[in-house]
Amino acid sequence: QSVLTQPPSVSGAPGQRVTISCTGSSSNIGAGYDVHWYQQLPGIAPKLLIYGNSNRPSGVPDRFSGSKSGTSASLAITGLQAEDEADYYCQSYDSSLSVVFGGGTKLTVL
Amino acid sequence: QVQLVESGGGLVKPGGSLRLSCAASGFTFSDYYMSWIRQAPGMGLEWVSYISSSGSTIYYADSVKGRFTISRDNAKNSLSLQMNSLRAEDTAVYYCAREWLRFNYWGQGTLVTVSS
Numbered sequence: 001q002s003v004l005t006q007p008p009s010v011s012g013a014p015g016q017r018v019t020i021s022c023t024g025s026s027s028n029i030g031a032g033y034d035v036h037w038y039q040q041l042p043g044i045a046p047k048l049l050i051y052g053n054s055n056r057p058s059g060v061p062d063r064f065s066g067s068k069s070g071t072s073a074s075l076a077i078t079g080l081q082a083e084d085e086a087d088y089y090c091q092s093y094d095s096s097l098s099v100v101f102g103g104g105t106k107l108t109v110l
Numbered sequence: 111q112v113q114l115v116e117s118g119g120g121l122v123k124p125g126g127s128l129r130l131s132c133a134a135s136g137f138t139f140s141d142y143y144m145s146w147i148r149q150a151p152g153m154g155l156e157w158v159s160y161i162s163s164s165g166s167t168i169y170y171a172d173s174v175k176g177r178f179t180i181s182r183d184n185a186k187n188s189l190s191l192q193m194n195s196l197r198a199e200d201t202a203v204y205y206c207a208r209e210w211l212r213f214n215y216w217g218q219g220t221l222v223t224v225s226s
Contacts, residue, residue, distance in 0.1 A: 002154060034211070034212070036212040036213075038155075038213075044218075045205055045216040045217065045218055045219055046155065046205075046213070046216060047216075048212065048213060048214045051212050051214070052212075057214065089154065089155050091155075091212070091213075093211055097169050098157065098169065098171060098172075099145070099147075099157035099160065099210065099211075100157070101154060101155045101156065101157060102154070103154045104154040104155070
C-alpha cells in the first residue's frame with residue numbers, strides 16, 4: 001500500500017487529454033512538500049517529468065503539466081501521443097523524514 | 111554529463127548479504143545527497159535510503175532499517191548499499207539516484223534476486 005494514491009490505469013485516444021491524480025495526506029502533500037512526477041518507459045529507469053508541482057525540466061514537452069492543491073496533485077497530458085504510453089509515478093516527502101511514491105499509473109494510448 | 115552506474119547485483123539466498131555500488135561522474139559528487147530506490151518486478155517504486163553530501167545524515171525506509179547500510183566515499187565518487195539478512199521481498203531492481211527530495215538523475219539499475 002503506497003503512501004500516495006494513484007489510479008492504477010488511465011487511457012485515452014491520440015490527441016486527447018488525460019489526467020492522473022495523486023492523493024496524499026496532511027503529513028506529505030498537505031504539509032506543503034512539493035510533488036514531482038516521473039515517466040517510466042518499459043525496461044528503463046524513471047525520468048523526471050515534472051518537479052516542484054508544476055515545473056518542467058528542459059526537454060519535456062509542454063504537453064505535460066502538473067498542479068497541486070491541498071493534499072492532492074495532478075498530472076495532465078494534452079495532445080496524447082503513442083510515445084506517451086508508459087507508467088507514471090508521483091513522489092513527495094513526508095514529515096516522517098521519508099520519501100514517498102505513488103503506486104504508479106499505467107497510461108494506455110488507445 | 112551526469113552518469114550513475116550501479117553494480118553488484120545478483121542472486122543471493124535468503125539470509126545472505128550483498129553490497130551494491132554506484133559510480134558517479136559528470137558532477138561534483140561531494141556536493142549532493144544521494145539515494146537508493148528499488149522496484150520489485152512488476153511493481154512500483156520504493157524509496158530505500160538517502161545519505162547527505164558529507165555522510166553525516168542518513169535515513170532508511172522502515173522495510174530495510176537495521177538490515178541495510180548506506181555509505182559513500184567522496185574521494186572515489188562512489189555510493190554503496192550493504193544489504194544483510196536479505197529476504198525474498200527484497201528482490202528488485204535497485205537504482206541509485208542523485209539528491210533526495212527529487213530525483214533528476216538515475217542509474218540504469220542493478221537486479222537483486224533473493225531466492226533459494
